[in-house]
Amino acid sequence: MTKEEVQGATEEEQQAQSKKGLKKQQKEAEKAAKKAEKQAKLAAEQQSTEEDDFAKDRYGVSAMVQSQQKLDRVLVRVQDLTPENADQLIWLRARVHTSRAKGKQCFLVLRQQQFNVQALVAVGDRASKQMVKFAANITKESIVDVEALVRKVEQKIESCSQQDVELHIERIFVISQAEPRLPLQLEDAVRPDGEGEEEGRATVNQDTKLDNRVIDLRTTTSQAIFRLQSGVCQLFRDTLTKKGFVEIQTPKIISAASEGGANVFTVSYFKTSAYLAQSPQLYKQMCICADFDKVFCVGPVFRAEDSNTHRHLTEFVGLDIEMAFSYHYHEVIDSITDTMVQIFKGLRDNFQTEIQTVNKQYPSEPFKFLEPTLRLEYTEALAMLHEAGVEMGDEDDLSTPNEKLLGRLVKEKYDTDFYVLDKYPLAVRPFYTMPDPNNPKYSNSYDMFMRGEEILSGAQRVHDAQMLTDRAIHHQIDLEKIKAYIDSFRYGAPPHGGGGIGLERVCMLYLGLHNVRQTSMFPRDPKRLTP
Amino acid sequence: MPMYQVKPISGSHIKTDLPTCMYKLPNIHAPQGNSYTSEHAIQNGEVDPAVKALEARQEEIMKKLYDLKAAVEGLAKTVTTPDADLDLTVSSSLSSQSPSSTTFNGISDLDTLLGKDLGALRDIVINANPAQPPLTLLVLHSVLCQRYRVLSTVHVHSSVTSVPPQLLSCLGPRHADSYARQMFQLGFTLIWKDVPKLQMKFSVQNMCPIEGEANVARFLFKLLSPYPSDPALATLVDSWVDTAFFQLAEGSAKERATVLRALNSALGSNPWLAGPEFSLADIACYCCVLQSGSASSTPTNVQRWIKSCENLGHFSPAKLFLQ
DSSP, X not given: OOHHHHHHHHHHHHHHHHHHHHHHHHHHHHHHHHHHHHHHHHHHHHHXXXXXXXXXXXXXXXXXXXXXXOOOOOBOOGGGOOGXXXXXXXXXXXXXXXXXXXXXXXXXXXXXXTEEEEEEEESSSSOOHHHHHHHHXXXXXXXXXXXXXXXXXXXXXXXXXXXXXXXXEEEEEEXXXXXXXXXXXHHHHTSOTTHHHHHTOOOOOHHHHHHTHHHHTTXXXXXXXXXXXXXXXXXXXXXXXXXXXXXXXXXXXXXXXXXXXXXXXXXXXXTEEEEEOSOSHHHHHHHHHTTOOEEEEEEEEEOOOOOOSTTOOSEEEEEEEEEEOSSOTHHHHHHHHHHHHHHHHHHHHHOHHHHHHHHHHSOOXXXXXXXXXXXXXXXXXXXXXXXXXXXXXXXXXXOHHHHHHHHHHHHHHHOOSEEEEEOOBGGGSOTTBOBOSSOTTBBSEEEEEETTEEEXXXXXXXXXXXXXXXXXXXXTOOTTTTHHHHHTTTTOOOOXXXXXXXXXXXXXXXXXXXXXXXXXXXXXXXXXXXX | OOOOOOOOSSOSSOOOOOOTTSOOOOOSSSOOTTHHHHHXXXXXXXXXXXXXXXXXXXXXXXXXXXXXXXXXXXXXXXXXXXXXXXXXTSOTTTOOSOHHHHHSOSOOOXXXXXXXXXXXXXXXXXXXXXXXXXXXXXXXXXXXXXXXXXXXXXEXXXXXXXXXXHHHTTTOSOOTTTTOGGGOSEEEEEEXXXXXXXXXXXXXXXXXXXXXXXXXXXXXXXXXXXXOSSHHHHHHHHHHHXXXXXXXXXXXXXXXXXXXXXXXXXXXXXXXXXXTSOOHHHHHHHHHHHHHTOGGGOOHHHHHHHHHHHHHTOOHHHHHHHO
């Protein structure tokens, strides 16, 4: 094809196109005209209706609250609505959970956290047709102020947490409107796994949930999980404070990696670089050497492990304990296990509703434990595994599947989901672990397990500078790098021990969930930095 | 009137055996060679070493006499109980042999009984309901402790909210070596748990759980002493154990009265329930009588038997419990 020919062809094409375009434009213009007509009609209609709407000051979108005025209006909490409030006129602020219009009435479910109540707008002498229509069109998840009459109901409302009352709305104002298209539906997010597939209903996958964490956190399940997590923290603090522990804060930007050099995040620090703390261990031990006797700290811990498993996070909340003891490191084990048992007991006794709520979506067996906690020794565990047909060396560490199997065996015999495994082989523990005085193959160290997964690793620490140096040389660790650590034991150090627990893991395993991201509010893993 | 001729009760020539437990003492009144010097010493205000030695000797004899007296008292207590061993309160000098070993002798090697251990503690786990404390097992536990090195631990399961303090200390104080589980031959782990029926677990892999206090008691007793090899006797023991748990412990007042009558007649001809030997039948029935609270209003033979049981000293854990 020559150049001219090509040009001609394109010209033709252009012409054809412009013809088409013209037609299109015409059509669009017609459409626009129609639309305008329609809109005018609608406006006229609206005007006419507005004219005869007797209830028009009883609903609407209220002006943005900019703290224009301070009302003395008392807002009632949804959870406080009981038959005792019957026939009272109350004000209430809540989210629209669902709305369903049916002819001359509109049913709304109003939600506050995990509590919800049914509300009703019906055409009558208080509400007009337009008001019902307005109520029906309020988008889900919008926040509304409602004045309503509390009414007892004959039949229990099964779908709501407040089953004995409903609200007859007299006024309704939108405080904050949600966008009509939600990235995920709350009822889909709380649907139990498997159920959705059967009924052809949608479930929300984890990434969508985590990407839209703000909405996901509004679900009853998430509300329950994080209320329980707060309970764990509270119980941890209360129990330890009662035992005479002191809460300390430790720095998270540190100059040297505390445990070896691997798995540590490097951050730039002016002209040099620094590390993010992998554990507050060094500082806990320094506090012991500084005569604080018993300390604990609650704070973030960073691990640069590129492992995408259900139980690893790159940042998590560590609950760390360290204490000086008198004669035997079992005093430390007793303190830690008792703290855990107090937490479990507190959860069992005070967080039953939360546990039930989570169970609705993620069914699991109730968490079982013994008081005092069961303590087994490593050799016993090996014998139990051996009996079950697992071959492994005396000084090998437990692999994850073996941990799980051991958990099952222990559960079968002792019926407990929480136990301590004592006397680990020295070879599999860090250099600062105190060796067993009776058998150099073993050490004064222990792990604690919940539902067959390790949640705490701890030990009696070497508190003698010379022995620590020997152990470090044995492990071929550069003495220069840990000089500060060793030096802290040169001026007299009490015998001590401790351990650290991951808050997210404890919550996950207590509730029998299968992913630690569910119990981390804004999880951080190798693939997720937002939100 | 014709008279009966009676054979002489004893032989015509009685030879009295002098007891060997008496001491021969040298004549202390005989004049001693150094009497003069000792007199001299006394005059000087010093104690004669001979007198000193004499005093020491007397004290020693008195001590031995006291020990003997205590032993005889212990024996007197058990004189009505044919094969009873010594009371636990008998002074230690005499009961160097452990009391249990005199009653329960026989097999003692746990390896043959429970199979070879793999370096782990053989742990017997018992789940019991705090509403029904298993007295029999507590008694057997204390006897086991006398025989073996037993690591005893008590736990409370999360299905139970709280238990009375005496249930937590029912296995006695903590063993001084309890930090090292490897040093024990046997573990006895009692878990207070909300279970409908008492349950024992030993080896999860090779053994199904044992249910019911009676069956667990049978298992534990076999660790102490072999069951009677005579099938009839073994069945008799079993039947008494069943009677104890089904009729004494759980039965109505009427049933209990019947059992007490049956006990009474059985104990009329035999010192113990299953013949001449103390057995599990006695432990079970004693505990159930105690638990049912009818110990004070029992027929005479049963009263005597209860006394005999108590003199054995094995039942203190159960009695402690009911106080």
